Amino acid sequence: MKFCRICNIEKPLIKFATRKSAKDGRRNECKLCTNKKHKMYRDTPEQKKKKKERRKKTYCVEYYRIYRKNNIQKIRKSANKWAKNNKEYRSHMQKKREVLKRQSSLYGYEDEIKNIYINRPPGHHVDHIIPLNHKDVCRLHVPWNLQYLPAIENLKKSNKLCQ
């Protein structure tokens, strides 16, 4: 049993969240009070605004997904047009990427990597967890740096390092 610092009610230890650094391994506030505190924090205007923005962002992604679904012909057409007008640039980028992959490969993992690409679930891209193109980190085109990511997530991620 332990007294909660906030509501001053004696409660069994299980009603307190764990905290490794504490003597008894539990927080000084009961779970109920912690929840209340968090709820109060979430209800501040600042946090409400943040929440709204987050929602707006996901809405945008969803909106684009639907737009894409309904206008796939139009989008394909303009993508093809772009590709036609930028043939040289495209082949330049493709070559650059191939060279990058070759430079980043480790000898002996070709088959494993090939399998990762072959077993890719539909609608997913093979993503480099640490981007191949990132300037600060060593480039790795190796099995343990590959993961499946829904296509849209991969496009969003681009070359950013994950948080």
Ligand SMILES: [Zn+2]
């Ligand atoms: Zn309490």
